[in-house]
Amino acid sequence: MRGGGEIILQARDISKSYGGRTIIQSISLALGHGELVGLLGVSGAGKTTLFNVLSGLERPDGGTVLLKGQDVTGTPGHISYMLQKDLLLPHKRVVDNVALPLVLRGRGKQEARAQAASYFSAFGLEGAQDKYPAQLSGGMRQRAALLRTFLGSQGVALLDEPFSALDALTKREIHRWYMGMMDQLDLATLFITHDIDEAILLADRVCVLAGQPGQIVEELTIEPPRPRELSFALSQEFLAYKRKILSLLEA
């Protein structure tokens, strides 16, 4: 495990069912300090349910979620969760959108703003502080949403298909930028994706979620160190990972 091996987020034996149907069963996973883990799976495998449990929005039927050793099962507000859409609030200026998690924790408005503003240039958002979300491009909105997620995090962020709404070029640009950012921010990330290439290109580890009810059927460690060049996506090594994942998903 990269980043010294200190475990920051640990999920043990998580199960959740709705109306008698078990969606996920006995899922255990751990996220190391500064680690980037991709969660791959077909639709309906329970990825979003797992995230709802990890973020505390829903209480699992069984299992526990530990953040830095503290039990946070079923209690929201500890683990930062970025949903599929950027969900910037249209009525708040960008700086206030980004500072929202701090304000919700009872921080003063000015102080929260100042802290948020100090990250704007690192996130490529210079000059956007006082704009409204509708005035930003898709890529900028996404970066603003990522910054908000980061500010709300205590070292862990859950991203649900964070890049899926972007066009191919913007996506590649954001990938490159995000890989660079990750290390600076010291942030462990668990992200859901449908895109196998994206998972292999970005993640330290890829967890494959499959079956009904969903279980983690494989954990692959992607060996080459991050950040990886695009040429990695054309290598034999990359293809071998991809073949393995495809066979697991189709099984």
Add this chain to the structure above:
Amino acid sequence: MRRQQSITSKLPAAGALAGVALVWLAVSEGGLVPSFLLPSPVQVVQALITDAPILLENAGVTLLEAALGLTIGVAAALVLATAMHRFRMLYRALYPILVITQTIPTIALAPLLVLWMGFGMAPKVTLVALTTFFPIAVSLLEGYASTDKAAANLLRSMGASRRQIFLHLEFPSAMSHFFSGLRVSASYAVVGAVISEWLGGFEGLGVYMTRVKKAYAFDKMFAVIIIIVAVSLLLMGLVTVLRRRACPWEVFEKIERND
């Protein structure tokens, strides 16, 4: 650039209005309709000028009643809609009553209010408050309900309390709906004030209107109507100004949609 566009987009409306005035002028001046039944625009403008002081004085009274009633209606709607949104039971209990009370015609209520409250300002303000309350309450309730569920979930995942979700998300999300309701209510307010003045009172445009009607002074009647329109437009314009102030982000959303 945008200014120019907004001028050209208003041209058709201005043209149509000028057309109507021209037809009116031709019909009345051409003798198609006798002038005691339909005064010519020229006579109406003359009446407007000669009666200006008395018209403005009465308009002031009506505007005050409308504004007071509207303010009370808005305040009551804010309190009740927010409470109904917060407490589901209250919503279920009161929503049908809200709808039913709105089918009671204003004109039927006005004389009752006069009987109960006399000929002063109170029955007028009450009637305006009653008629403006409903559209605002309903649009607020709709606004609260239209909040993005995913955004509410996001705030919950950040550990937001119910109160924080309301303050940071639900209330601001409802603002667009609120102002649409307020705009409708602003025009109801003036009409409501005039109607209740018809049924008894000492001053106001409605009182003045019944007086000139009894004198068959149709040119003055038309002058009053024009003033009522002007007062309504003034109030609606005020709502638009308030809305721009309170929801500055809306401008950018409209630009985005036009692209």
